[in-house]
Amino acid sequence: MTTLDDKPKVRAGWRTPAALYRLISSPALRAVLGWDLPRRDVKWVRREEGMTCLEVGSGGGFYTAALREHLGEGTDLIALDPAGESLDALRDKLAGTTGARMSYLVGDGCKLPMPDDSVDALFYGYSLEEFPDPLGAVLEAQRVLRPGGQLVLFLWRPVITKGRRMPVAKLLDQTFDRQQHSAGPQNIRMRYIKRAR
């Protein structure tokens, strides 16, 4: 197993400026440019009966309603973000939507407030780019996922440049089994599975 001592160094995270975040979060813009379609993209997370999925860095929740609907009743979706006010806004935004049972957790993706092997799926929609320690976050994902659990990561190329991305990709490939990968002009989407011990 990869440990914190083995991990390569990577430059600390970045904070997406609010105006840029608003621009890239505009559903119309994302759809017109063909970057992101929430109802299509959330299918990267494979639905399993009774599963618990943790969305790490849920922010404004561009994907959350679609993910909730995709997972469906009888599953749990936990939205986690360090910004409590984003979670409050997300709770309001999701009122009236249906699907997975929702809960909201203030927390840090680099130090997840979850026990080992406790989560069936982790979803990061353009959030890992902002974490102060993306490599630590990958190791946290490995810790909290159950063996066979899914790690689905969407990265936005303009924010996570090649120099910052490569150590993350290397650690992911060392730590998990890669199942699916797509690289478009703006986005990289990845799906990994935690190895059985």
Ligand SMILES: C[S@@+](CC[C@H](N)C(=O)[O-])C[C@H]1O[C@@H](n2cnc3c(N)ncnc32)[C@H](O)[C@@H]1O
């Ligand atoms: C570009 S936004 C994306 C938000 C959301 N996934 C979306 O697509 O609407 C990045 C998010 O990562 C969150 N974030 C930053 N540092 C984090 C950390 N250490 N742990 C968890 N989330 C973090 C920010 O609060 C923000 O909500």
